Amino acid sequence: MWLKSVFHVLGVCLVTACMSVTGAMAQSDPLPSWNDGAPKQAIVDFVTAVTTEGGPDYVAPTDRIATFDNDGTLWSEQPMYVQLAFALDRIKQMAPDHPEWKDKEPYKSVLAGDLKGLAATGEKGVVELVAVTHAGMTSDEFTKIATDWIATAKHPKTGRLYTDMVYQPMLELVDYLHSNDFRVFIVSGGGIEFMRPWTEKVYGIPTERVVGSSIKTEYKVVDGKPVINRLPAVDFVDDKEGKPIGILGHIGKRPIAAFGNSDGDFQMLQWATSGDGKRFGLIVHHDDGDREVAYDRKSVFGKLDKALDEGPGLGWTIVSMKNDWKQVYPGQ
């Protein structure tokens, strides 16, 4: 009997040992889609430094906050922001109920597929587009609309679902940080309620760790049922100087690491990397015209100019998609 117990115990321990070995093997290269080189090494060195107990750069788990931009950092933003594609699709879906749109901007340009015409309508046109496609419904209704759209909408060039147009190396980076007890937040200029329906499934980042731009809302009880209505007025723009403000408002702590790809992320990286102790800033440079799109200083979406010039001097890691990434999208 005791021998049986001993074998049982040994069996359990062998299984445990086996699991440890598997764990160690899985950990041997946490970033398999990254080529060996300075950026990958800088990431691993940083994470090792802040997680080494007793080391000079140790940071307690409670302060391991990392923030990621979304468009162009975690997923594709070309040929246009995915949320803009969503808004244009919404206009097309809603058009049959609005015959007057055929002769009225910005709808006329949208329905004609004329992006230059849309751009010519300026801020007024874009604000109207957002109001019509993102407001005038309850929060629950908008979540359903966004959820349904993202489930089937495809990228115009690759034909992949937008949620498959995420960057495999960045998914590995988010997982690597999570497995080292970081709390990872998205801090995006995109609409907070547009992202939340899918970030948990796609990135493993729950709704409360998504910071974004927002429109005003109101709480009302209608026929005994409480609803939150989305109003046609901008509440907060989570871009440039807005990113540190959004971080303070939502997180309440300064990140020790920040990841972006455009000048819209400059202040977020500046805020994160200028704090005390070990810090990390990373900029994804879209220089891979073959596997993705090569763009930076002149791009309408995700313009990268100042951060490209000043980043290296500020100690930020600049990632060349072309040279530093083995693979761009998952499952390739």
Add this chain to the structure above:
Amino acid sequence: MWLKSVFHVLGVCLVTACMSVTGAMAQSDPLPSWNDGAPKQAIVDFVTAVTTEGGPDYVAPTDRIATFDNDGTLWSEQPMYVQLAFALDRIKQMAPDHPEWKDKEPYKSVLAGDLKGLAATGEKGVVELVAVTHAGMTSDEFTKIATDWIATAKHPKTGRLYTDMVYQPMLELVDYLHSNDFRVFIVSGGGIEFMRPWTEKVYGIPTERVVGSSIKTEYKVVDGKPVINRLPAVDFVDDKEGKPIGILGHIGKRPIAAFGNSDGDFQMLQWATSGDGKRFGLIVHHDDGDREVAYDRKSVFGKLDKALDEGPGLGWTIVSMKNDWKQVYPGQ
């Protein structure tokens, strides 16, 4: 040698078994400061129902969101909100640099300890008080001021630190929810940056799970150093209808359980408990004049009237501090 290994292994497993027993014992009554009765039973029944896999009311951990009011729900709000005591103390600390305050309201009343005089200055006086004591400094500076104050400030009646004026039964409730994979948020009318310096230490709730009222801020680079300045203008009031709005903005999911003590929490409980599936709402009724303070319908701070009348009909649990709590404060 193998015998030694076996003993080692057995030793480890005995220790593990011992730890399991301790764990089970600790779990036998997760709410030891609650008297047996309907409220305690309702809490345990709810948590059991939503965590029982395969049961009709099961809720996946990802959706186990609980929100707690702070003032009067997690800690004392009598004879005045702690944050108001902080503001009054700040005025007294700053007064030597402002000799003109002696003849100017609302400072005159504050310095004379005349709360009625302060109240008579109305909203204008309170807004000025908030502006002077909560703005005009960086976010880091304010955090330090609040941190230093809360470390030593004491309740005028009990002489205890304010952070010891928390309710032991509610601390147990927060822990009980945490141990059942709930994500617990504070959703308070109090200032978000006033609470964040101490909520993790006192409640085990990290900064990003604190939702509160806020003033406007701006991001600036001063002499090469980025700062976030606190501006003398209200940004968001997280009370009444503001609570569901704050919850949507910060959490992005509807809570399945909400806990409050005043009419300011009505909409939060209404929003949480009117969702689909199993829901839970709880109101702490301050009816214990001996161990705490008895107040409800007529109170300046934490007025409880509508929620007391309508709560039971909405299925909310009303907790009598007098009858349902064995103990009010920790360490008694």
